[in-house]
Amino acid sequence: GENVEQHPSTLSVQEGDSAVIKCTYSDSASNYFPWYKQELGKGPQLIIDIRSNVGEKKDQRIAVTLNKTAKHFSLHITETQPEDSAVYFCAARKSRWVEYGNKLVFGAGTILRVKS
């Protein structure tokens, strides 16, 4: 089955700097890659996603890039702010729902700390 590896496990940056989190997936059939942010005591919340037919997607300070050949995708946060501090999860999913049931496979998470 699908396996998603995420690095680093913790990341500390100074406010205003950029943060990059990387994920690698194993199953070339995966074609949808969301990123979730989990704040303390809350459930994960989708912040951005990308499909396999797109190489890059941007939403204000957040961007995601996908390299299908290398089977890895990355989250980029620019001009980080203290409120960006949270746990970030990458995930991968396949489209054939009858077989895979819309199953999200998550990476292990990255604790991002933004120091002011």
Place this chain on the structure above:
Amino acid sequence: DTAVSQTPKYLVTQMGNDKSIKCEQNLGHDTMYWYKQDSKKFLKIMFSYNNKELIINETVPNRFSPKSPDKAHLNLHINSLELGDSAVYFCASSQTLLVQDTQYFGPGTRLTVL
């Protein structure tokens, strides 16, 4: 007007007990899920239901039994609780099973088994 709600938020119980966690979504979604997040924050899917029909059962012990009385509810019943069941359980929902449909997560239920 919470989209996905879970009760209770905290659950502390003794080994061997039976407990239930309830989940409701008011988004009109067809698909609901249960995830388990362990102490290392690792998130893993347990079950997926679409229109009250079980779609995914991810090698979860049969002590765990989901029940979907209608599309808006997916409850999780756990029999004979074990120490290893201690975790945060998240309910989620999506419009359909389509790959691009966002999964919306509830606030979680922290289960502690003593």
